[in-house]
Amino acid sequence: MSLKKLWTALRGATNESLEAVADSQSIRILDQELRDAKKELQACDENLTKIMAKRKLTEAKTKSLTSEVETYTNHAIAASEKGDEALAIECAERVSELETNLEVEQSILTGFTTSEKTLKANIAKAKTNVRRMEQQIDQVKATESVQKAQVAVSSRHMGANTKVKTALDSLERIKQKQQQRSAELEAAEELANEESGSSLDAKLKQAGIQPGGEVKGSDKLAQLLAKKKG
Structure with a gap:
């Protein structure tokens, strides 16, 4: 192999090694980003809960003020009809004060409602993105594990054949x-x-020829007859 080819082969192996390290590092970075995103979403859920709680309290206060405005309005009318102008004016002043407070609370309620709606939408989008990222990371990890297993089995099979x-x-x-x-x-x-x-x-x-050798049947019969005659 020429020096040029050797250098090309070494450079290719080095690049593959560096890419493998970079890919592994990228997965670790994505894992960390995923954990951080989940923590942020948890904090967002907590903040959303607080905003919803404040919105409910403001709603209750708004309803209470609305009820008081209606009550003192009726009192002012009733006092005026009875000819008690001083009491009617005092009730009217109370209505004016309550309406001012009601206007403030309604403005605050509108802000809480808008914030809650916006935050809910943003959190929903963020959670969808996090789930997609988590799915893709899991898929990449699973595919990597399967391919490593396939390589190991293939290598062992080749080694076993050898x-x-x-x-x-x-x-x-x-x-x-x-x-x-x-x-x-x-x-x-x-x-x-x-x-x-x-x-x-x-x-x-x-x-x-020697004793113990194979003897024909006729020879054996002759031997037996000779022994009998003798």
């Missing part, structure tokens, strides 16, 4: 050695028999 082939080759060599050893033992036994004369004795015995 090991099995090596084992079969070894088994074949063992068989060949055993066959060679058996042949050598048989040859050694033949040589030993020839040296001791046992090989010749076996041939004579098989021919019926």
